[in-house]
Amino acid sequence: MLQIWALDGIGEITPGTDLVTVIADAAVSPALEDGDILVVTSKIVSKAEGRIIRADDREDAITAETVRVVASRTSESGHTTRIVESRLGIVAAAAGVDASNTPDGTVLLLPVDPDASARALAAGLRARLGVEVGVIVSDTLGRAWREGQTDAAIGAGGVRVFEDLRGQTDAEGRPLVVTMPCVADELASATDLVKGKAARRPVAVVRGRADLVGGLDLPGARSIVRPGDRDMFRLGADEAWAEGFAAGEASAGSSTRD
Numbered sequence: 001m002l003q004i005w006a007l008d009g010i011g012e013i014t015p016g017t018d019l020v021t022v023i024a025d026a027a028v029s030p031a032l033e034d035g036d037i038l039v040v041t042s043k044i045v046s047k048a049e050g051r052i053i054r055a056d057d058r059e060d061a062i063t064a065e066t067v068r069v070v071a072s073r074t075s076e077s078g079h080t081t082r083i084v085e086s087r088l089g090i091v092a093a094a095a096g097v098d099a100s101n102t103p104d105g106t107v108l109l110l111p112v113d114p115d116a117s118a119r120a121l122a123a124g125l126r127a128r129l130g131v132e133v134g135v136i137v138s139d140t141l142g143r144a145w146r147e148g149q150t151d152a153a154i155g156a157g158g159v160r161v162f163e164d165l166r167g168q169t170d171a172e173g174r175p176l177v178v179t180m181p182c183v184a185d186e187l188a189s190a191t192d193l194v195k196g197k198a199a200r201r202p203v204a205v206v207r208g209r210a211d212l213v214g215g216l217d218l219p220g221a222r223s224i225v226r227p228g229d230r231d232m233f234r235l236g237a238d239e240a241w242a243e244g245f246a247a248g249e250a251s252a253g254s255s256t257r258d
Contacts, residue, residue, distance in 0.1 A: 002208035006194040006201035013202075015050035020124030032125070035210020036133045038160055039191040041202035042139040043108055045117050045155075051109040058107045060099055065095035065109065066143055071236025077185055078118060083236065088114065088181040089225040090154060091143050100197075110139065114155025115220030122157035123216055134159035136189035137221070140197075151192040153184035154220040160184075160212045182224055183212060 007026040013019070023038065032038075046052070053061055059065065068085040075081070086095040088110060096110040111117045112138045118160035122135040128194035137155030144146075153161060235243065 004194055004204060006191070006199070006204045008045070008198070008201065010202060013044040013047040015047065015052065018120060019044065019048050020128060021108045023121070024125060024128050026203065027129075027205065032114075032129055032131050032133055033055060034205065035207070035213050036131070037134045037136060037187060037206040037209060037213060038125070039136045039138050039143065039151075039188055039195075039204045039206065040118075040120070040121065041195065042096075042110060042114065042137050042154060043098065044202045045114070045121075045137055048149070049110060049111055049117070052102070052106050053109065055099060055105050055107050057097070058094075061107065061109060062097050063095060063096045069239075070234070073236075086110070088154065089222060089237070090141075092139075092255055096139060096154075104181075111137065111155065115157065115222055116155075117157075117221065118155035118159075119157030119216050122159075126158075127237050132158070132213060136184055137187055138191070140192075144178055150185075151188040152180075152222065153188045153221040158182050158213055158216050158218060160218055161221055161224055163212070183223065184221060185210070210238045226233045 007023065010022055013022070019040070026040075038083050056250045062082060062084070065086045066082070067087055068086040069082060070085060070091055071083040073081050081093060081094075083091065083093055084095050087094075090096065090110075098109055098173050099107045102108050118135040118137045121137075122133060125131075125135070135155075135157045136153045136159055138151045139154045140149045141152045143150065161182060162182045163181045187206050187209070191206060195201045195204050234240075249252070
C-alpha cells in the first residue's frame with residue numbers, strides 16, 4: 001500500500017538552516033522507517049543554500065543561468081517569457097528562477113547541484129535517524145503540449161529514478177520494449193497533492209516503495225534529462241522555422257555566388 005503525507009511544523013528556512021535537523025525534528029509522528037522516500041521542495045533547499053537574489057536582478061539571473069534559449073514569446077502586455085535550458089540541463093521557463101513563496105523583493109535560483117543536495121540530505125538523515133531513506137528534490141515545471149504545471153524531480157539521492165520494465169510482459173503477455181516509467185517524477189507530482197503550493201508544507205513522505213531506495217551512488221535526477229543528441233524538440237516551433245529559413249537563405253546565397 002502506498003502512503004503519502006506532508007510534514008507539519010517546518011518554519012521559514014533561511015540561509016544556513018540545517019535541513020537535516022529541521023526535517024528530522026518534523027518527522028516524528030509517524031517516525032521514518034527504512035524504505036521511506038522524502039520529497040523536498042527545491043525552494044527550501046535553495047533558501048538553506050543561500051540561493052537568494054534581489055528581485056530586480058531576475059532577468060540578469062535568468063540570463064546567467066541559461067545555456068540555450070529554446071523559445072521566447074512576448075505577450076501583448078510586453079512581458080517576455082523565455083523557455084531555456086539551464087546549466088542543470090533542465091528545460092524550463094525562466095531557468096527555474098522563481099518569485100513565489102520568497103521574501104518580499106527577492107527571487108530564488110535553483111540549487112547549485114540538486115543531486116548533491118539530495119544525497120547530502122539522505123546521508124544526513126540516515127546517519128541521524130538510523131534508517132535508510134531516499135530523498136527527491138522537486139520543482140514545479142510546465143509540460144510541452146499540455147496546460148498547467150506538475151512537480152518533477154530535479155535532484156535525487158539514494159532513490160532509483162526509473163523503474164525499468166523493459167523485458168517484462170504486459171497483462172496480455174506481450175513484451176514491454178520501451179516501458180521505463182520515471183518514478184521519481186511520478187512521486188514528486190503525487191506528493192504535491194498533499195504539500196500544496198500555499199500550505200507551507202514543503203516536505204512529504206512516501207511509504208510503500210522501499211524497492212526504489214538504495215545506495216547513495218545511484219544515478220541522480222540529472223540522468224532524467226534527455227541528452228541533446230536525442231532531443232527531438234530542441235527549439236520552439238517559431239525558432240525552428242526561423243533557423244531553417246535562415247539556413248535556406250544562406251544556402252541560396254551561396255548557390256547564387258557559385
